[in-house]
Amino acid sequence: MASHGISVLNALDNARTQWYHITTIVIAGMGFFTDAYDLFCISTISKLLGRLYYFDPSTGKPGKLPHSINNLVIGVALVGTLIGQLVFGYLGDKLGRKKVYGITLVLMCICAICSGLSFGHSAKGVMGTLCFFRFWLGFGIGGDYPLSATIMSEYANKKTRGAFIAAVFAMQGVGIIFAGLVSMIVSKIFLDYYEARSSSGRNLFSPEPEEDYAWRIVLMIGSLPALLTFYWRMKMPETARYTAIIEGNAKVAASDMGRVLDLEIEAEPEKIAQFNSSNEYPLFSHEFVRRHGRHLIGTMTTWFLLDIAFYSQNLTQKDIFPTMGLTSKAETVSALKEMFETSRAMFVIALLGTFPGYWFTVAFIEKIGRFYIQLVGFFMMSVFMLTMGLQYDTLRKKDHKWTFAALYGLTFFFANFGPNSTTFVLPAELFPTRVRSTCHAFSAASGKAGAMIGAFGIQYYTQDGDVGKIKKAMILLAVTNLLGFFCTFLLTETKGRSLEEISGEDGGVAEAQMTGKYPVSQSDNWEETRNYL
Helix, strand or coil, rough: CCCCCCCHHHHHCCCCHHHHHHHHHHHHHHHHHHHHHHHHHHHHHHHHHHHCCCCCCCCCCCCCCCCHHHHHHHHHHHHHHHHHHHHHHHHHHHHHHHHHHHHHHHHHHHHHHHHHHHCCCHHHHHCCCCCHHHHHHHHHEEEEEEEEHHHHHHHHCCCCCHHHHHHHHHHHHHHHHHHHHHHCCCCCCCHHHHHHCCCCCCCCCCCCHHHHHHHHHHHCCCCHHHHHHHHHHHHHCHHHHHHHHHHHHHHHHHHHHHHCCCCCCCCCCCHHHHHHHHHCCCCHHHHHHHHHHHHHHHHHHHHHHHHHCCCCCHHHHHHHHHHCCCCCCCHCCCCHHHHHHHHHHHHHHHHHHHHHHHHHHHHHHHHCHHHHHHHHHHHHHHHHHHHHHHHHHHHHHHHHHHHHHHHHHHHHHHHHHCCHHHHHHHHHHHHHHHHHHHHHHHHHHHHHHHHHHHHHHHHHHCCCCCCCCCCCCCEEEEEEEEHHHHHHHHHCCCCCCCCCHHCCCCHHHHHHHHHHHCCCHHHHHHHHHHHCC
């Protein structure tokens, strides 16, 4: 269906896949690569920080971050991400997608470098400085969520839009792989150096001054991918939908997209003015709630429930990694060896379980649809987590290590070939242009609230390693996923339709879908609407 016959919007919806689509995926995707690298690399170095800064010579045992400090170091970025999502999501609708898009990248680059330069006269000083910069790093990362999704959705054509948005998000999987890989390489270099000059009398757990460089290098490398794409991010034109629909500048929108698509596009200011006048209702007005309230509740609840489970999935790592021979007990290895083994474990799990799920979504989202992928993902996650919870005692034994690994990997696979991808895609498609970035931000921030429950609440409950508690937690997570399955029914399928058609900005198709009432003004499209519904 045409978007009120507006040429620039129709040109975007029906454009063949071109080079600018690919460059947009790379530019936006590299931001997500950086996001994932920066958020997940802390898991590979947190134990090294404990070894370096909390070693007690009087005990001779490996140092360990106090639980409160560990939570702060890992969790402060999540808090920053939640706040950044809300702030930059709102600014993306008020100031423009492009204007604030560069700010997020600069913030990520600066704070990644500064995190590696954390300083202080004591362990608390270094940890405090690190937490300060990781909060602002998370703040910049948060902005990338709504802006990248919105920009990609507004640039893409309607036939491949879901695959393109999912491809941007799939770079998160690549970032996780590289977080493990870079940490492996850096720790291995330092490890080989120390083994070459080791003395037999040295305490295995006593920190060496040079080890302090390892975690700093890992953190600072996170700035490089974002720096490489900064120029191209700044060269991107504002999305035509923002320029035309929010700024009301039909001429600039037609000119920008005409240049990108290599087409002659008519400006049509009168049509755009008429289009805008029929879609001026503000966020949380009665009209917004009537049209989109159910969808906003759906995107927020499903992302919230997903991230509780997704960020709790490492509950079983302490058992599965040693069972698979990926890690050793802390009391038997040096700090760098422990970092190497933790990084290797992350790399293997990401490569075999996490990474494929993202790209299965890219491959099948336009064939299967967002709705069914999300339903299947939630359901399968629930099945696998319930199985692990009920059979945890048996699975922890060496004889069942491959079954344990398979269940663990499949849970990651169906998280990513499922709600972890679709909860990112759907908020970028369901809402009107004027509030698209803000609504995506609300949904993403709801997810980060769930992540904090998983990272702090559930993991705090199981921190003592009690098997009974872990079993209860896994069963609870299975129920959480099942709730996500049912909340998905608040949403609707979006594949193959224009953004204006999905949101109802075009005059009533989405309205017809929700109410069953077909406006007279759309009578010429009666059959098309009926056939779709």
